[in-house]
Amino acid sequence: MTPEEEKLISDWHGGFSTKTPITCVVSEDDRTGMFRTFCEQLSRVATNVVVTYRKGDDAKQPPAIEINKGLTYHAIPLGPELAPFLDVLSWSGKAWSPVPESTTAQLENLKTPCFLKLFIAPECPYCPKMVQDLAPLTLVNELVKLTIIDGLLFPEMAETLDIKSAPTLLFDDRMRWTGQTPLKEILDVVLNQDPALISASSIESLLVDGKAGLLAHMMMEQGTIFPSFYETLTSEKWSVRLGAMVVMEEIIEQDGMLALQCVRPLWERFPDLNEQVRGDVVYILGEAGNRDTIPKLETVLSGPYSRETREAVREALDTIVRKV
Numbered sequence: 638m639t640p641e642e643e644k645l646i647s648d649w650h651g652g653f654s655t656k657t658p659i660t661c662v663v664s665e666d667d668r669t670g671m672f673r674t675f676c677e678q679l680s681r682v683a684t685n686v687v688v689t690y691r692k693g694d695d696a697k698q699p700p701a702i703e704i705n706k707g708l709t710y711h712a713i714p715l716g717p718e719l720a721p722f723l724d725v726l727s728w729s730g731k732a733w734s735p736v737p738e739s740t741t742a743q744l745e746n747l748k749t750p751c752f753l754k755l756f757i758a759p760e761c762p763y764c765p766k767m768v769q770d771l772a773p774l775t776l777v778n779e780l781v782k783l784t785i786i787d788g789l790l791f792p793e794m795a796e797t798l799d800i801k802s803a804p805t806l807l808f809d810d811r812m813r814w815t816g817q818t819p820l821k822e823i824l825d826v827v828l829n830q831d832p833a834l835i836s837a838s839s840i841e842s843l844l845v846d847g848k849a850g851l852l853a854h855m856m857m858e859q860g861t862i863f864p865s866f867y868e869t870l871t872s873e874k875w876s877v878r879l880g881a882m883v884v885m886e887e888i889i890e891q892d893g894m895l896a897l898q899c900v901r902p903l904w905e906r907f908p909d910l911n912e913q914v915r916g917d918v919v920y921i922l923g924e925a926g927n928r929d930t931i932p933k934l935e936t937v938l939s940g941p942y943s944r945e946t947r948e949a950v951r952e953a954l955d956t957i958v959r960k961v
Contacts, residue, residue, distance in 0.1 A: 650683035660703040664693040672700040707775030712787035721768040756788040758803035763817040837868035844880030853887040896925040923953025
């Protein structure tokens, strides 16, 4: 941190004394030290900033700075990015944002989660303006999630999504804008999205965030099981699969006809699943299935499957028989 950056923080602190909590997510990732150092220096100069350190769920989870439930930095906000970062802290501390009232009214009616990823680069002349435009949206509606990523500091994230320049904004990993983009253009897409097109990664984020009930409600409201949902329901990550099963259990309880939609897609995936996932899928097939599901499951009893899988099938068949 340069003397100029420390002065900027000090001046900001002098005009803004409200206690402002932030979270530094740490892990065994080699870049964690940079985030610790920044947060320590920030809270030393601006004593109103209260830093909480939290271990990531994964030992190699990329380090981050979390400002609120909807805003995450995988970036060290120095240089041109420091001023907009301090603005974000000011808005968060006052529970206020500079979003125009007309935009606020639109965002308050947003019912579908909006996952945005903004890739930035140090010294980029256009990136700070994109941060200033997008960050306040997370304060208006908790369904708006913005992750700011330094593509040079985290090249693996940029390469995975084929990011070639900054700023680049991704919406749900499907839609992208490159360069400085008017906020109205972005909002037109976000506010008119088709919920059924939500990506598997966004569904996973909802599940991790404890929004299983919201996801179930979204699918019941649309009258369809979202195509990407099956990726989470058959995920080899237990925590993700468990969250997806909770969603299915709620749909099964409230809308049996909708739940029945899952039988064919799950059955098509069944041969390629590992044993542990198969057991959970069989359970869902038993809970959601009907008489027509019985012949499918019976083929497993004479097939090349483990004793555990066959036992799960017997239990699922018993469940269906009791229902019909």
